[in-house]
Amino acid sequence: MSNYKTVLVTGASAGFGKAICETLATNGFKVVALARRLEKLQSLANAFPGKIYPLALDVRDVEKIPALLDSLPEEFKTIDVLVNNAGLALGVDRAQNCSMANWKTMVETNITGLLAMTNAILPNMIKRNCGYIINLGSTAGNWPYSGGNVYGATKAFVEQFSRNLRCDTAGSAVKVTVIKPGLCQDTEFSYVRLNNDKEKVLSIYDKTESILPEDIANTVLWLLNTPAHLNINTMEMMPVCQTFGGLSVTRNLDLEKK
Ligand code: NDP
Numbered sequence: 001m002s003n004y005k006t007v008l009v010t011g012a013s014a015g016f017g018k019a020i021c022e023t024l025a026t027n028g029f030k031v032v033a034l035a036r037r038l039e040k041l042q043s044l045a046n047a048f049p050g051k052i053y054p055l056a057l058d059v060r061d062v063e064k065i066p067a068l069l070d071s072l073p074e075e076f077k078t079i080d081v082l083v084n085n086a087g088l089a090l091g092v093d094r095a096q097n098c099s100m101a102n103w104k105t106m107v108e109t110n111i112t113g114l115l116a117m118t119n120a121i122l123p124n125m126i127k128r129n130c131g132y133i134i135n136l137g138s139t140a141g142n143w144p145y146s147g148g149n150v151y152g153a154t155k156a157f158v159e160q161f162s163r164n165l166r167c168d169t170a171g172s173a174v175k176v177t178v179i180k181p182g183l184c185q186d187t188e189f190s191y192v193r194l195n196n197d198k199e200k201v202l203s204i205y206d207k208t209e210s211i212l213p214e215d216i217a218n219t220v221l222w223l224l225n226t227p228a229h230l231n232i233n234t235m236e237m238m239p240v241c242q243t244f245g246g247l248s249v250t251r252n253l254d255l256e257k258k
């Protein structure tokens with residue numbers, strides 16, 4: 001039996017976040033489902049009457065967060081678990097060809113939004129000596145690849161912030177875990193990243209069996225049921241079909257200044 005009752009999931013309108021909400025609601029948790037697209041959250045909530053509360057917010061609107069959390073109905077107000085899942089990658093270009101606007105959006109969503117949610121919710125967890133923060137990092141935060149530039153860097157931030165939170169929550173019962181998945185299919189992630197280019201998206205997952213949203217949701221459910229004395233710091237996961245790429249070497253490299 002989990003210690004926790006109420007969970008707030010960011011990025012709940014699609015992909016991992018939606019699957020996490022469904023799995024947790026099915027398993028007796030009360031869930032606040034947060035994202036920008038209210039209609040998607042509403043249909044999720046309709047499928048679990050009284051168990052899921054839809055909350056429309058762009059996590060980049062950081063100044064709105066405290067008042068919005070304060071406006072939650074009494075039965076959803078005391079957040080035991082925060083799943084900081086909202087996030088995105090934009091583009092796969094090399095750094096020298098990227099737009100600053102895309103970099104800013106990734107930083108503001110993956111870092112600033114996550115910080116603002118944590119900043120608003122963590123103090124009450126400490127006060128109540130009850131809480132769990134689960135952050136979605138990525139293998140991209142550990143394993144660099146061309147085109148991963150700012151996205152991977154934001155996920156490296158998420159991992160180090162999660163580990164630093166473990167230091168700051170020391171002396172309390174509050175837990176922190178960072179989950180770092182690799183290749184995952186059946187979410188909107190690659191559509192967002194590749195500007196809805198279906199052909200390119202399908203080619204990424206062609207002839208693979210990648211991680212599924214329910215794999216992540218079941219992992220979150222398992223984490224919430226670990227014994228009170230146990231903290232899982234980091235979970236890196238890949239599908240069996242994926243592994244490390246090795247180091248690259250450019251042959252006949254031209255080093256002349258132009
Ligand atoms: P999806 O694109 O399927 O879902 C992303 C969710 O985040 C959506 O619900 C979206 O909802 C929400 N979101 C995006 N921007 C904002 C914002 N500014 N404010 C509030 N909500 C926002 O992605 P995944 O489910 O695949 O990814 C979830 C997390 O897991 C991300 O952090 C991602 O980086 C990470 N991850 C994904 C992997 C993958 O391969 N899929 C692998 C490793 C990590 P809306 O548009 O309605 O706001």
Ligand code: 8X3
Pocket residue numbers: 137138139140148181182183184
């Ligand atoms: C998503 C995994 O490899 O596409 O975080 O960056 S990857």
